[in-house]
Amino acid sequence: MKAEVPEKAIIPYRLGRINIYPDYELPKDSKIYDDERYNSKTYIQDPIFFKTKYLDPFITLEEGQLYNPITSKNTARRLSTIGAYKFVNIQYKETDSLAQDGLGLLEANIFLSPLNKRALRAELQAVTKSNNFAGPALVITYSNRNLFKGGETLNISTKVGYETQIASGNQAGLSSLELGLKGELIFPRVISPFKINTDFFEYSIPKTITSIGFDYLNRSKLYTLLSANAQFGYAWDANRFVTHKINPVTVNYTRLSNTTSAFQNILNENPFLKRSFDQEFISRPYLLFHLQWPGRRW
Numbered sequence: 001m002k003a004e005v006p007e008k009a010i011i012p013y014r015l016g017r018i019n020i021y022p023d024y025e026l027p028k029d030s031k032i033y034d035d036e037r038y039n040s041k042t043y044i045q046d047p048i049f050f051k052t053k054y055l056d057p058f059i060t061l062e063e064g065q066l067y068n069p070i071t072s073k074n075t076a077r078r079l080s081t082i083g084a085y086k087f088v089n090i091q092y093k094e095t096d097s098l099a100q101d102g103l104g105l106l107e108a109n110i111f112l113s114p115l116n117k118r119a120l121r122a123e124l125q126a127v128t129k130s131n132n133f134a135g136p137a138l139v140i141t142y143s144n145r146n147l148f149k150g151g152e153t154l155n156i157s158t159k160v161g162y163e164t165q166i167a168s169g170n171q172a173g174l175s176s177l178e179l180g181l182k183g184e185l186i187f188p189r190v191i192s193p194f195k196i197n198t199d200f201f202e203y204s205i206p207k208t209i210t211s212i213g214f215d216y217l218n219r220s221k222l223y224t225l226l227s228a229n230a231q232f233g234y235a236w237d238a239n240r241f242v243t244h245k246i247n248p249v250t251v252n253y254t255r256l257s258n259t260t261s262a263f264q265n266i267l268n269e270n271p272f273l274k275r276s277f278d279q280e281f282i283s284r285p286y287l288l289f290h291l292q293w294p295g296r297r298w
Contacts, residue, residue, distance in 0.1 A: 008094070008104065011102075011103065011104050012066055012067070012103050012104065013066070013067040013092075013094075013103060013104040013105065013106045014064065014065070014066055014067070014103045014104070014105060014106070015061060015062070015063055015064065015065055015066075015067060015105075015106055015107075015108055016063065016095060016105045016106060016107050016108075017042060017063065017107050017108070018040075018041045018042065018059075018061055018062075018063050018107075018108045018110070019035075019041075019042045019044055019107070019108065019109045019110065020041060020043050020044065020055070020059065020110045020112070021033075021044050021045065021109070021110065021111050021112060022043060022045045022049045022055060022112050022114075023045050023049035023050070023112070023114060024111040024112055024113055025113060025114075033045055033046045034046040036052060038052040038053070038056060039056050040062065040063045040064075041056065041059065041061075041063070043055070048149060049114065049146070049149065050084070050112075050146065050149055050150070050151065051149050051150050054149075054150040054151060054188075054189060055151070057189070057205060058075070058078040058079050058082065058188075058205060059075050059078075059079070059110070060074050060075045060078070061075050061108055061110075067092070067106055072090055074202075074203075075090065075110070076088050076090055077203075077204070078204060078205060079110075079112065081188070081204055081205075081237075082151040082188045083115075083145065083151065083153050083186065083188065084114055084115060084145050084146045084151045084153070084188075085112050085113060085114055085115060086113055086114070086115045087111070087112070087113035088110070088111075088112055088113075089110070089111040089112075089113070090108065090109070090110050090111075091108075091109045091111065092106045092107070092108055092109075093106065093107045093108075093109065094106055094107075095107055114145075114146065115145055116145075117144065117145055117146060118142070118143065118144055118145075119142075119143040119145075120140070120141070120142055120143075121140070121141045121143070122138070122139070122140050122141075123138070123139040123140075123141070124136065124137075124138055125137040125138070125139065125161075127161065127163060129163070131165070132165050132166055133163040133164065133165050133166075133176065134163060134164065134166055135161065135162045135163035135175075136161070136162060137159060137160065137161035137162075137178070138159070138160050138161070139157060139158070139159045140157070140158050140159075141155060141156070141157045142155070142156045142157075143155050143156075147185075150187070150188075150189070151187075151188040151189075152185065152186065152187050152188070153185070153186040154183075154184070154185050154186075155182075155183070155184040155185075155186070156181075156182070156183050156184075157180070157181070157182045157183075157184075158180065158181055158182075159178065159179070159180035159181075159182075160178070160179060160180075161176075161177070161178040161179075161180075162175065162176070162177055162178075163175060163176045163178075164176075174219065174220055174221060174222070175219075175220045176217060176218060176219045176220065177216075177217070177218045178215065178216070178217050178218075179215070179216040180213065180214065180215045180216070181213065181214050181215075182211065182212070182213035182214075183211065183212050183213070184209065184211040185209075185210050185211070186207055186208070186209050186210075187207065187208040187209075187210075188205065188207050189205060189206075189207070189208065190205070190206050190208060190234065191208040192208075201236055203236075203237055203238060203239050204236050204237045205236065206234045206235065206236035207234065207235050207236065208233075208234055209231070209232075209233055209234070209235055210231065210232050211229075211230065211231045212228075212229070212230045212231075213228065213229050213230075214226075214227070214228050215227045215228075218258075219263075221260055221262065221263075222259070222260055222262070222263040223256055223257070223258060223259045223260070223263050224256070224257050224258040225254065225255070225256055225257075226254070226255045226257065227252070227253065227254045227255070228252070228253045229250075229251065229252045229253070230249070230250075230251045231247050231249065231250050231251075232247065232248060232249040233245060233246050233247030233248060233249070233250075234246050234247075
């Protein structure tokens, strides 16, 4: 190294005090907070915004360990995946004194700026299908973040869609109306009847995803289809390119009603199509392995 390299730039540093601000905002910078010691870390918040026992597993920094930029980035990434924060800022402050072993000392401050607790999103879609059905659809999603002060996210979506068949001939003029309602509750941790060692998930902590949905589809002059589904599973990133999803519980229910004689004739002529419209109650596990590479996806 060059002779003019500062001495402080080449000595190792050890982490001293670690302070976490779970509800940090610039206007509150001068406010006096209450602090709590948990697992050799100091959590500073008043009132409690995020329960410390749920936030602590996301922080891989430990008091007394040597500073490592990889560990610091890992902590920032894990905190960003919770879904409750818009900014994650880790700042290190050098203390004036040196440790007895000659290493430098750093104080780590983790500032977490939360997203808006509630959000409402509207999405307008234009749908075209190969069977010549086309029409608009409106999806409205309501989100409530950090619902139980543990990083949970509640999403409630409603969908209204209308399609009409623009083909010429006997099929012209057919239309369909679709109504949907879906509720999803996401926990940024593993919820299981038996204990799972989360140290295995070094890159990211799995999320527990539960959902339930209902759909109503009315095809004019043909039929009405009611369906319901429910899921319970886990999702996590193994690294930048690999995502795993496991749904131990997946339940689907469909019920066909209000069929017309014309549609019944179509089913009688096509046994395979008729089987797809049978009233069913399906329960099954589900496993997805998702690999993504820049420009490619498997």
